[in-house]
Amino acid sequence: MADRLPVAVIGAGPVGLAAAAEVERRGLPAVVLEKGAEAGAAVREWGHVRLFSSWRDLVSPAAEKLLAAGGWTRPDEDAYPTGAEWAQEYLRPLAAALGERVRFGAGVVGVSRLGRGRVVDAGREEQPFTVRVRTSAGEERMLARAVVDASGTWGSPGPLGGDGLPALGESAAAGRVSYRIPDLADADVRARYAGRRTAVVGSGHSALTALVALAGLAEEAPGTRAVWVLRRGEVGDAFGGGDADQLAARGALGRRAQKAVRAGSVEVVTGFRTAEVRHEDGGAVLVDDGGRALDPVGEVVALTGFRPDLAPLSEIRLGLDATLEAPVALAPLIDPNVHSCGTVYPHGAAELSHPEPGFYLAGMKAYGRAPTFLALTGYEQVRSIAAALAGDHEGAARVELTLPETGVCQGSGLADADAGEEEAAGGCCGPAPQAVELTRPPLAVLE
Structure with missing residues (x-):
């Protein structure tokens, strides 16, 4: 039965849609579940902000192949889009190219194994995943051979309180x-x-x-x-x-x-x-x-950072770092106390795996509380995950990402009319890449 089931991808943002394109390229069925009403719904919420990366580094290779087959043309590689432009000119066409494989208004509220709670060992790995989906028509359950959670962290901003908890009176001050x-x-x-x-x-x-x-x-x-x-x-x-x-x-x-x-x-x-x-x-x-x-x-x-919402994954056996809430093998590679995004080694299925076989966190959510995420890194993540799911373990282990030596975020982060001479004086980053956040604002919050 599992061979006929789709790979469930949570989130129709840049990494989620790229994951679906990679999975489809491998000949596996995919279903993208997006709680919003359109592709890149979270990206559109910070659509007024200009990214620090140019179009050259914002398009997934697998996605570009899928789009090109339908006549899509990549925007000017040297231009720096706003979030709204990224969503409109890339994510929306990509979702359209994936067609019925993308379901909007489908929020994932839980993931588990069929008939197996978190503590049950017997026959666990032989059972498919169950994904609980909430739509306007009510709740439903779908089965999946694997799950890639690329839902990001946009919906879970860090609180105002300096101790990581909401400050006293913060909730009451919600209007301000x-x-x-x-x-x-x-x-x-x-x-x-x-x-x-x-x-x-x-x-x-x-x-x-x-x-x-x-x-x-x-x-x-x-x-x-x-x-x-x-x-x-x-x-x-x-x-x-x-x-x-x-x-x-x-x-x-x-x-x-x-x-x-x-x-x-x-x-x-x-x-x-x-x-x-x-x-x-x-x-x-x-x-x-x-x-x-x-x-x-x-x-x-x-503007005190973001954190992953792990509540829907309470029945999944996750292996997370105690500090960053990122996969244990990935955490040392992305620790913001040590790394900027330019020094994060490209990684894939091996570093993103959990004690629950077939389940992966990808994109910004995989980074937990670390703000050093880069779009290109996310695309490499899902390329490797798709290879692993297809049984190509050699391909999954191979690194197919080389970051440009001059960095990937030479833009100013400002509106074009406001950049002027300051942008020409050297951009925002100098020789190393700077964080580009996907399902949260693209300007990193490094607390």
């Missing part, structure tokens, strides 16, 4: 707290921040992007102020450079953020680990674990 880079081109969003004081919590590229956007808004809307709240004791290399960064410079984005700080458009608060959000007439007041309270702000933008 956002966990996404604000799209100030949207009139309603713009009105929310214009003329108000906003706290931006985080030290990565997402935080820098938000600060640059708010500084630009301040030039047009008097009274707009940004407070950059850092958990670290000093700004240090947050603008780019430094030994820990492993990059020569972060380019236009870091320079513009630094300029905004020097001009007084952005106030900097360091060594602040939020413990509580208090409500006062003047707005929300952030309080740290030492009792220090900041002046009231109208809005809070918490």
Whole structure:
């Protein structure tokens, strides 16, 4: 029976769709289950942000072959798309090329083995997977020979609290707290921040992007102020450079953020680990674990990373690193304390395997809490997984990815009109690649 069952791929984002293309190329049936209404639903939510990678490094080889058969033409390789452009010009056509193999509005709420809970050994590996799917018509169960979970981490942002838990009062302040880079081109969003004081919590590229956007808004809307709240004791290399960064410079984005700080458009608060959000007439007041309270702000933008949602996998036997929540064999290769995305060795089925044979985490979800993910790396992951599922273990073990020596993210991360001379001065990354996040904003949050 298992030979007739499909490979279930969870998530119709860049890596999920690439996985389906790779599986189909190997002659195996695939079904992609996407809870959203369209391909790249999560990517579209940060569609206003420009990626640091060009089109050259954003298209899966297997996907390109499938698309080319239908007359698709790759966009300009040297152009840097926004998330919306990536979804519209690549992910949507790819999903269309896969046709009925992609199911939208199909959210996966559980994965297990047929008739076998997590603790049952007897006959476990002989049983197919059961995938519990929730649709508008109700719940259903489908059987699968293997499962590739490429659902990403977009739906699980890190909390405002400095100890990894939501700060006291954070839930009650939900109307004032956002966990996404604000799209100030949207009139309603713009009105929310214009003329108000906003706290931006985080030290990565997402935080820098938000600060640059708010500084630009301040030039047009008097009274707009940004407070950059850092958990670290000093700004240090947050603008780019430094030994820990492993990059020569972060380019236009870091320079513009630094300029905004020097001009007084952005106030900097360091060594602040939020413990509580208090409500006062003047707005929300952030309080740290030492009792220090900041002046009231109208809005809070918490950009403190993402984490995988493992609840639907509670009946699957996972082998995860205790710190990163990534596969045990992969974790040492992606530890953000040691690696940037450019120093992560290409890896595949062997590093992504679990005690549950036939089950794989792929894409951003495979990286757990590490923010060093790269699109090309994800495509190599699913190429190797598909080879392993097809019984080509030699092909699964072979490395077929070579990162460009000059890096894969020379763009600015800014809108074209805002890049100007700063982008020409060397881009954002220098000689090494920078993180490109797939089912979360593409500007890495390195806390």
